[in-house]
Amino acid sequence: MTQPMPPTDAERRRFLLEMLPPKSVGAEIGVHLGDFSEVILDVTAPEHLHLIDPWRYQPSSEYEHALYGGRAEGGQREMDERHAGVLTRFAEAIHAGQVTVHRGESVDILSALPDGSLDWVYVDGNHTYEFVAQDLRLSLAKVKPGGLVTGDDYGEGGWWEGGVKQAVDELAADGAAQLLLIRNGQFAFETPHT
Ligand SMILES: C[S@@+](CC[C@H](N)C(=O)[O-])C[C@H]1O[C@@H](n2cnc3c(N)ncnc32)[C@H](O)[C@@H]1O
Structure with missing residues (x-):
């Protein structure tokens, strides 16, 4: 019998x-x-989508198994090609003003956006604990009251040693936002409505 894909x-x-x-x-x-x-563009047809990534190669051994470290065999050249590929892929939406590609660390790019200017954030950048915790905290400030802070790779293990889970669990425990769900490795928080 064939197994389902x-x-x-x-x-x-x-x-x-x-x-x-x-x-x-x-x-x-x-x-x-x-x-x-x-x-995201196909399913949600957003009014505006900010795409944030430094496309920066990380040569240190901590990132040996990361897509932007040891798994990027072409080093920084490969990261530059990925960035160029994204600009080409979304050229039409960028031209139409629907998409902005921000090349930079999430901490810098998010900090520059006005508080309360977003409806939602999807956190899927550097998965180590300190970075995820920072992305979650900043995202809470950047979404409107009742906005969603969501993300990927909730679970144990990974080269990031469960950093996403640790940061999400901490935020869920401190009550700054309500944890709506964890499913298929995804998580979603809702910020208070007031
Ligand atoms: C798991 S991949 C993202 C996959 C993408 N969300 C998808 O589902 O197709 C992680 C990305 O995070 C980026 N990244 C690493 N550090 C970052 C940071 N400080 N801020 C924003 N993005 C970062 C990496 O360059 C890499 O492209």
Whole structure:
């Protein structure tokens, strides 16, 4: 008997995109090649989408197993090609003013956006604890009251040693936002409505 195919990355995450409000303004932290950005555009048709990624090669041994470290055999040249590829892939939407590609660290790019200017954020950048904790805290400030702070790779292990789970669990425990769900490795917080 043939086994059912495992869900693709897009299928496993689609339910989360269906929770996002229509015509929203959102941000994806960690873009890589833009595969999920394209699904976001298709499913949610946002009014505006900020794509945030430094496309910076990390040579240190800590990042040996990261897509932007040891798994990027071409080093910084490969990162530059990925960035150029994303600009080409979304050229039409960029030209139409629907997409902005920000090349930089999430801490710098998010900090420069006005507080309360986003409906939602999808956190999928550097997965180590300190970075995720920082992305979550900053995202809480950048979304409107009742906005969503969501993300990928909630779970044990990974080269990031469960950093996403640790940061999400901490935020859920401190009550700054309400944890709505954890499913298929995705998480979603809602900020207070007042
Ligand atoms: C898992 S990939 C993102 C995958 C993408 N969201 C998708 O689903 O197709 C992680 C990305 O985070 C980026 N990244 C690493 N450090 C970052 C940081 N400080 N701020 C924003 N993005 C970062 C990496 O360059 C890499 O492209």
